[in-house]
Structures are given as structure tokens and as C-alpha cells.
Amino acid sequence: MRLAVQNLSFNYPGHPVLQEVALEAEAGELLSLVGPNGSGKSTCLKCLARVLRPVGGAVYLDGRDVAGLSGRELATRLGYVPQETPQVFPLTVYEAVLLGRRPYLGWSVSAGNRQVVEEVLRLLHLEHLAARTLDQLSGGEKQRVALARALAQEPQLLLLDEPTANLDIRHQLEVLGLLQALVRRRGIIVFLVLHDLNLAARFAEKMLLLHQGRVFAAGSPRQVLSPENIRAVYGVEARLWEDGVGLQVVALCPTEGWLPGPAEAGIGPANGSRGNK
Ligand SMILES: Nc1ncnc2c1ncn2[C@@H]1O[C@H](COP(=O)(O)OP(=O)(O)OP(=O)(O)O)[C@@H](O)[C@H]1O
Ligand SMILES: [Mg+2]
Missing domain, CATH: 3.40.50.300 (P-loop containing nucleotide triphosphate hydrolases)
Known part of the structure; x- marks a missing residue:
């Protein structure tokens, strides 16, 4: 087929x-x-x-x-x-x-x-x-x-x-x-x-x-899931890494706008800017 x-x-x-x-x-x-x-x-x-x-x-x-x-x-x-x-x-x-x-x-x-x-x-x-x-x-x-x-x-x-x-x-x-x-x-x-x-x-x-x-x-x-593609398509900042299981993706925060809760709790970007980059 x-x-x-x-x-x-x-x-x-x-x-x-x-x-x-x-x-x-x-x-x-x-x-x-x-x-x-x-x-x-x-x-x-x-x-x-x-x-x-x-x-x-x-x-x-x-x-x-x-x-x-x-x-x-x-x-x-x-x-x-x-x-x-x-x-x-x-x-x-x-x-x-x-x-x-x-x-x-x-x-x-x-x-x-x-x-x-x-x-x-x-x-x-x-x-x-x-x-x-x-x-x-x-x-x-x-x-x-x-x-x-x-x-x-x-x-x-x-x-x-x-x-x-x-x-x-x-x-x-x-x-x-x-x-x-x-x-x-x-x-x-x-x-x-x-x-x-x-x-x-x-x-x-x-x-x-x-x-x-x-x-x-x-x-x-690996070719498709790059931080740039994820940002352009989903409007999200993401962290990607490889481990024994495969390619791992964690969405951190929206590229623009405000992410309530988790960003303030420290899950968002390292600068703690409430998701605004
Ligand atoms: N029966 C319909 N009549 C008019 N527009 C529709 C119809 N079904 C879907 N759409 C529109 O077509 C576009 C694509 O819809 P589709 O269902 O293919 O999206 P999707 O990628 O599967 O989304 P999701 O992840 O939410 O399932 C959307 O803008 C949707 O509003
Ligand atoms: Mg669908």
C-alpha cells in the first residue's frame, strides 16, 4: 500500500x-x-x-x-x-x-x-x-x-x-x-x-x-518539532530535549499574553516575567 x-x-x-x-x-x-x-x-x-x-x-x-x-x-x-x-x-x-x-x-x-x-x-x-x-x-x-x-x-x-x-x-x-x-x-x-x-x-x-x-x-x-516551529504555529515558548524515551516537549508559556497561575508559580520563563517575553 x-x-x-x-x-x-x-x-x-x-x-x-x-x-x-x-x-x-x-x-x-x-x-x-x-x-x-x-x-x-x-x-x-x-x-x-x-x-x-x-x-x-x-x-x-x-x-x-x-x-x-x-x-x-x-x-x-x-x-x-x-x-x-x-x-x-x-x-x-x-x-x-x-x-x-x-x-x-x-x-x-x-x-x-x-x-x-x-x-x-x-x-x-x-x-x-x-x-x-x-x-x-x-x-x-x-x-x-x-x-x-x-x-x-x-x-x-x-x-x-x-x-x-x-x-x-x-x-x-x-x-x-x-x-x-x-x-x-x-x-x-x-x-x-x-x-x-x-x-x-x-x-x-x-x-x-x-x-x-x-x-x-x-x-x-526532530525536524518538525523545533522551538521556532512551535513558536510560529502554536504561539508558545517550548523547551525540548532528548532522553532515552524520545524527544520531550514542555510548553512553557504563550509567546504573547499572560499565563495565569503556573507562570507566577515559577513554571514559566526563568525571568519570571508572567509569560511576557
Ligand atoms: N461543518 C463546518 N462548517 C464550517 N466550518 C467548519 C466546519 N467544520 C469545521 N469548520 C472549520 O474548519 C476549520 C478546520 O476545522 P477542523 O475540524 O479541521 O480543525 P482541527 O484542526 O481538527 O481542530 P481541533 O484540534 O479543534 O479538532 C476550523 O476553522 C473550523 O471552524
Ligand atoms: Mg479535529
Whole structure:
């Protein structure tokens, strides 16, 4: 599988959101998309997943324009988990994950399909919740079920919009570790939106930093996450260092304006200037 995105542009009425976004990924790569609120990350994923139709540019999977794929072809190649999954009617966890097998189901559910669902439930530690309905789950449990459904689809490209947003620190590590293992063992591509720059740098070998709908920087975490880029895009002074775990980023204070509390408590800049540099 090879993903190529060329000159992707998208507008909401009177409001350009994505401008000439380009990226490439090969089988076995985990990429992260980072950027401030409203920079266009979710819109970008929706254009890749064909939820939104771009006004310009194209998305190619193995050289084929996704605009020309049938629904079934798309569903067997690409899995997408949005930032928020609307709940339509109360399914059990098992049924919700089984829905991921829809592109492969005949008139009845084969033992093979059940096996995939059970394996995914096991991988995401959801077995004990299999018979529960989705409305009886916590936010983080629901998020893991949404990911489980996409994994059950066995796509070659997995698009995940903030998959760890509701997860505790242990589940964040488990989910990102699982995705990393799937990328390496099965050679799939995972493209995920993350706000946590430390996790993005640690688990993704490639990063894209989006700023006002454009790719501001792309490359390895070390290339993308510089104090200058973080200042320019997020408007934040940051301290970065490397340790045995990876590249670490701590946001110190906004570049301009006033940071209440922590700056005064000594977490802000060394000169104690309340965040004003
Ligand atoms: N349905 C919509 N109609 C009009 N504008 C929209 C719509 N959805 C999003 N936008 C706007 O498009 C821009 C990009 O939104 P998008 O959801 O892609 O941002 P994001 O980078 O995912 O942000 P976040 O980190 O908050 O999730 C924002 O300015 C947003 O207000
Ligand atoms: Mg978003």
C-alpha cells in the first residue's frame, strides 16, 4: 500500500480550510498529524476518508484515485475513526465491532469473521465488555470500541482522529503501542491526529505540522518539532530535549499574553516575567 496526497484543498463556504496539502506514506509507516485547534486536521482526515470531497487535488491509494473506488473497495482498504463517533442506536460492543466486518460479510456471519472480532476485542482488552451496550460505556471505553471496529475492518490504511483523547496514560501507551506493532508486523499505514507532541514524537516516525490549513513542516519529529516551529504555529515558548524515551516537549508559556497561575508559580520563563517575553 502506498498513500499519496497531492495538492489537497478544501473550503467551507467562504472559508478556505485546507490549501495544497501534500504527503506521501509507504506500507509500514506511522505518521502523525499535529497542529493547533482549527488548523484543519480533522478536515484533512475527512478528505482522505472521502467523507468530504476536496475542491482541489487528489488522494491516491496504490496509484488509484480514491474518488473512483467503489464503497466496498474503499471499505476494505481504508478505515477511519472520526474525532467524535455519533451513536445511532444501542448496539452491544460485540455488534459494534462486528460492523467493521461488514465489507466481508455474506448472508451469515462466518466463524472466520467472529474470530477476527474476538481477536480485536482481546487486543484492546474489551472482552469483558462484549455484551454491554455502547450507551453503558465510559468515554475511553467507547473510544477503544471505535478503534476496535476500524481494526476489525483489517484496512491497509487506518485514519484515526485523536484516538487517545479520552484515554488514561496506560491506555494511551497500550493503544499507540498496538498501532505501532500492527504497522510493523502487518505493514499497514497508520495516519493519526494527536495533540500530545511527546506521544506523537515517540510513536510516529514521520510528522506533519499543520498551520492554517497548510503543511508548515514535515519530516522526522526532530525536524518538525523545533522551538521556532512551535513558536510560529502554536504561539508558545517550548523547551525540548532528548532522553532515552524520545524527544520531550514542555510548553512553557504563550509567546504573547499572560499565563495565569503556573507562570507566577515559577513554571514559566526563568525571568519570571508572567509569560511576557
Ligand atoms: N461543518 C463546518 N462548517 C464550517 N466550518 C467548519 C466546519 N467544520 C469545521 N469548520 C472549520 O474548519 C476549520 C478546520 O476545522 P477542523 O475540524 O479541521 O480543525 P482541527 O484542526 O481538527 O481542530 P481541533 O484540534 O479543534 O479538532 C476550523 O476553522 C473550523 O471552524
Ligand atoms: Mg479535529
